[in-house]
Amino acid sequence: MEMEVDASDMEVEQPVQNSRSSTKTFGLKNSIQTNFGDDYVFQIVPRDDWTSMAVSLSTNAVKLYSPMTGQYLGECKGHSSTINHIYFSGASNQNVLHSCSSDGTIRAWDTRTFEQVSCIAGSSQEVFSFSFGGSDDNLLAAGCQSQILFWDWRNKKQVACLEESHVDDVTQVHFVPGRQNKLASASADGLICIFDTNGDINDDDHLESVINVGTSIAKIGFLGDSSEKLWCLTNIETLSVWNWNEGTNEANFEDARSLASESWTLDHVDYFVDCHSSGGENLWVIGGTNGGSLGYFPVKYKGEAVIGPPEAVLGGGHMGVVRSILPMSNMQSGPAQNRGIFGWTGGEDGRLCCWMGDDDSPEITRSWISGGLVKKSPRIRKNCRHQPY
Secondary structure (H helix, E strand, O other), rough: OOOEEOEEEEEEOOOOOOOOOOOEEEEEEEEEOOOOOOOOOOEEOOOOOOOOOOEEOOOOEEEEOOOOOOOOOEEOOOOOOOOEEEEEEEEEHEEEEOOOOEEOOEEEEEEOEEEEEEOOOOOOOEEEEEEEEEEOOOOOEEOOOOOEEEOOOOOEEEEEOOOOOOOOOOEEEEOOOOEEEEEEEEEOOOOOEEEOOOOOOHHHHHHEEEEEOOEEEEEEEEEEOOOOOOEEEEOOOEEEEEEEEOEEEEEEEHHHHHHOOOOOOOOOEEEEEEEEOOOOOOEEEEEEOOOOEEEEEEOOOOOOOOEEOOOEOOOOOOOOOOEEEEEEEOOOOOEEEEEEEEEEEEOOOOEEEEEOOOOOOOOOOEEEHHHHHHOOOOOOOOOOOOOOO
């Protein structure tokens, strides 16, 4: 059952106090309860033209909504185990959504009919992450336990298997934006590997460099004008920034949670949801509390490593740990031309929250929440949050 509540129908909770004058606090525009069962929201991803967003749930289904209105559009069902990663195709085929799962499959869905249109089931292993790249964008790479498998998406034939580079679960694989023959993989073994995928791919000839982070890696992403740098979040909530092209470390934040916590007056930052880069070398880390509050903390990694006061605070929407955030605005210029919507978040309370800026005021001092949508008590956060669920 889907529910959408407009802000005008919501109860007003206690004001959220701004920790710094430069911090902007965003109010909750509406909230959707994805299910009334004991489910999580795992990931939120947008279609290329932003006409829909896909939401993966712990019910092994993906639901689609309008990011502008919150309207429920439909559901893709077929996976028999945890969905670990979802991704929309690019502009050439915007109607196709891809998903991978611990059931060992990578599936494609037509989001107009919500029907499965393709499936790769060549591995009995759990699939934790996937990425499309190569010279024609038809090379599919996937992290399957400790291996990296490659398929030609056009004929669904496996073309390579890398099994010597990692010794533990490959949690992330990403082709480098703008350099589609370069693949970065990250693993619970603490290593980030960079591969050249031209030609016949193998461990001996195509592994270009290795970055040793030293602890189990949860997420990586790219930044920089030519995507030559990457950020790395670990399962023990540390943050680091690297120049993967040169194999050099730009900054280590081993006490990232403490640094973020010291820069606001809300509760201690318990975990990091994600990082966000708006282009260029700007970077924000999104920290959260077990009670559901979020902060967008700017990261300075050149010279002295600093995590600054949050430039945005999202409070009063979630009742537990937040798993995913979809920003719809540029942090430098404030809310974009998207009806003032700052973004969406999803969490372990099964809720999707839409966050709204106030164009008439530089700050919002109220946070909105619908008590009627909270159907269950907050969950106890699992220590293995970042392990492929």
